[in-house]
Amino acid sequence: MFDIAGELHRWLDEGREFAVATVVSVNGSAPRGPGAALAVDSGGTAIGSVSGGCVEGAVYDLCARAVEDGQARVERFGYSDEDAFAVGLTCGGVIDVLVAPVLVRTPARRVLRAALSAVVRGEPGALVRVVEGPAELLGGALLVRPDGSYEGGLGGPAELDRTAAGEAGALLEAGRTGTVGVAVSGAVRGSPGPGSGGGAHCPGGPTLFVESSVPPPRMIVFGAIDFAAALVRAGKFLGYHVTVCDARPVFATRARFPDADEVVVDWPHRYLRGTGTDARTVLCVLTHDAKFDIPLLEAALALPVAYVGAMGSRRTHGVRERRLREAGVGERELSRLRSPIGLDLGARTPEETALSIAAEIVAARRGGTGVPLTGSATPIHHDGHSAAAA
Template identity: 85%
Template sequence: MFDIAGELHRWLAEGREFAVATVVAVGGSAPRDPGAALAVDSEGTAIGSVSGGCVEGAVYELCAQALTDGETRVERFGYSDEDAFAVGLTCGGIIDIMVTPVGVRAPAREVLRAALAALLRGEPGALARVVEGPAELLGGALFVHPDGSYEGGLGGAVELDRAAAGAAGTLLDAGRTGTVAVAASGAGRGSPRTESGEGAHCPGGPALFVETSVPPPRMIVFGAIDFAAALVRAGKFLGYHVTVCDARPVFATEARFPEADEIVVDWPHRYLRSTGTDARTVLCVLTHDAKFDVPLLQVALGLPVAFVGAMGSRRTHTDRERRLREAGVGERELARLRSPIGLDLGARTPEETALSIAAEIVATRRGGTGTPLTGSGTPIHHGDRNTPAAA
């Protein structure tokens, strides 16, 4: 539900009663990822979306029903072979949706308030809610902070709350949204039950749907050129925190890159050694100058980041690989280098080139092939649907 955090926080501040429907699991060609939400207040006002239109009407009615009876429920929607006009996903996917009433006296109301407030302050955290288990636990929720402390509870034993907090903390550490099973005894940290988000089965203990809020992933663009300005805009559109780095102060200026989150004047390899990166970080080397490229890529290819790409012609790429081998970079590291950077779109302008680079980053992250969908027969959705859009 973090996609509608601002509106929900305002509703809480205004004292509104509402029900929120959250996608908790997907299968096949479902249109929205886990965490997508639609909320309806007691006056009938609706915000958000869970399916892009396919089942919004039916989910709206479920929210209205939850406001009336106060019950949390999970419903599955999928394509109906018998009646293509029945409520369902005509794209052929399946989604499980949890509908939770948030009345003025709902136990989860204050937990939800804390989670949304932290999110809007930019603080990381994980909101865990029972999606399957004993009836008395449905509607239970807790909000887990990075240090392992938590607010709220599931309505069961303290040991269960601690185990749930540990399981949610595991997903928070990885920056992932998904479903986890917690042992009925409450022992242990809990174990991730599914990485795909498909279905829900929890023998012996409750299943939790955990939504995580983490800082946006980083995109670091090396080389303050005109192509970099277009790539900064594309990176911001994709949800990255974008840094531009160049050793030349005359080019690395706020006037040239007004949409960048950060501009650094430093030698690229030196900056990369000193700054923080993680498994979601994207590195785009646009300098295409050996005195910058080679020492920078030596550092970059040794880091556990999501993507390393370098701009240049095929001739430049061949020369760059030769220089990197001479500098001691091994074949395994070189295999990680995406060069020339970008997909073959026939791009010419900076904007078109930025689009081709962004497309390759998305394809790499999601497991796409980069081939046209028309006539290809390849799945539209690849890989892990629980990964955050900018993870």
């Protein structure tokens, strides 16, 4: 639902009544992942998408019905070999969709407004809703903040809200969206959905969908060169908060990088050691100058970031590896370095090179192989990486 937060927040401000359909779990291949949403207001206006077109008509009708009867429901859509005209996903996957009305009389409307407001302001938070369990729980909503505080309720015992807040806090900290099962008493049970919090199996409890909203992941591009300008544009397209860093003030200017969120003049290794990074951060080293590269990569390879890539020829890479070993960087850390940076696309121009780097970043993030799908048996979507990260 957070993917259309801006429009939904406007609808609430305008006093509209509507229903939101949110993908809460995915099995197999599907066009969109958990959190993707489609909303329909009382006038029939629709925004968003849950499947890229396969089941949009059926989900639209479910939203319209929810606006009329005020009832939340969960529907499953899959592929039917028996009925070629059945509503389902042509890609062969299965999705579960939570359809929730947001009417003036809906108790959760206030909580949803608070959650959408937080997303619009760029504040982190997690929205918890029941997707499997007693029907009276399907309309509840709980907003959980990073400090552990929460508001709203799922409609069950207070212990359920406390346990749900704890589980949501763990997923929020990891920047993940997915499902988790809890026992009626509040104890965590096993959950089959993506992003499960794990725990001992305690049958009979509800399954919760936790939708996390976190600031966009960071991409830090070191080296204010022409290739960097193209990579900045690619990074923004992928949803990253992009910083360009270079020690040379004549090159690191806002005029040269108008699309960057930040342009920093500093020695790269010094900046990296003083700035915030996390497990989603992407570091792209384009300087290919040893006086910058070696101290920078020493620092970068010691950090638990998502990706570290360095530009340069194969000869440059060989020299770089030798110098890093001499500096005390171990083989385990060196194995994380993607150098020469990017996938083999035969790239020549800065834009083509940026595309090859962006493709490698996506493959690393989603667990892809980078090989052509044509003629291969590799899955199109990798289930192990289906939980959202931004």
